Amino acid sequence: MRTAAETQVRRPSAVQALTFLLATTAAATVVVEVLNWWYAPEQGFGLAVRTGWAMLRSFGFLLLIGHVRKGRTVARPFGLILAVTTIFAVGRLIVPRQGVPPLPGLLGFAVLTALCVAVVWLLYRSSALAGHLVRHRPRLVIDRAGFSWRETPPRRPEASAWLLTSRVAAFTYSPLMLVPALVAGGAILDGRLTALPAVLFWFGAGLAASYAVLFCTAFLMRGKDWARGLLLVVTLVVLAVDLPLCWWLLGVDGLVRDGGPLLAAAALVLYGLRRAARTVDAVPG
Secondary structure (H helix, E strand, C coil): CCCHHHHCCCCCHHHHHHHHHHHHHHHHHHHHHHHHHHHCCCCCHHHHHHHHHHHCHHHHHHHHHHHHHCCECCHHHHHHHHHHHHHHHHHHHHCCCCCCCCHHHHHHHHHHHHHHHHHHHHHHHCHHHHHHCCECCEEEEEECCEEEEEECCCCCCCCCHHHHHHHHHHCCHHHHHHHHHHHHHHHHHCCCHHHHHHHHHHHHHHHHHHHHHHHHHHHHCCCCHHHHHHHHHHHHHHHHHHHHHHHHHHHHHHHHHHHHHHHHHHHHHHHHHHHHHHHHHHCCC
């Protein structure tokens, strides 16, 4: 007679390996940020905000572990965006305004980069993981048996992996705008009251970007062609608002540190939309 443990479907060994790798990456993110804070010559308000935002990614990796263990399809694009933005978020803090980065910080960043690359490689190159990450989110189902919470295929057409990648990347627009806006708010505390209208506009634009992306991606996942063009327009508007404000309120250093991650996210959105369009055109019919 089989026990319950024996009848459970065993997860592939690649899932266990990726789980360990993600936990290690989450811990490495915290360690590298602590090292950077310790060796930073200027421990001001801006560094505190950027460090806190970077360390939040450790929780993102823990959340990704749950998606991987449950075999969710969203794990791949989520892992890709998380790895790329983590490298940018941590890398921009390693380099000081003047001088060279401290050796412990450089070594920690190199280890963290290698871990992020390994995560993306496993997610997209492991055939065992490809066969495991096929499940959808559970949802409330109402039928003759009553109410139940179970996994059901989405009613909309199955979205390609590149569309999912574009969707996840676009959702990072809002936080990538709000973080530098919060950093710029430190200028108001230092007595630069003339920056108040620009900072408030920046915050408002960051919040509006989240709703615009939500609207676009809702129709994008339903296969609406016009939603691709609208998301492209939203991306260009976000860049046109964020990059000049980074340069004006935070200087060239802020443009590199805060504008760079947003440019990377926008590039992933545009590349994902392009690849998804090519996939659709290649399908006969």
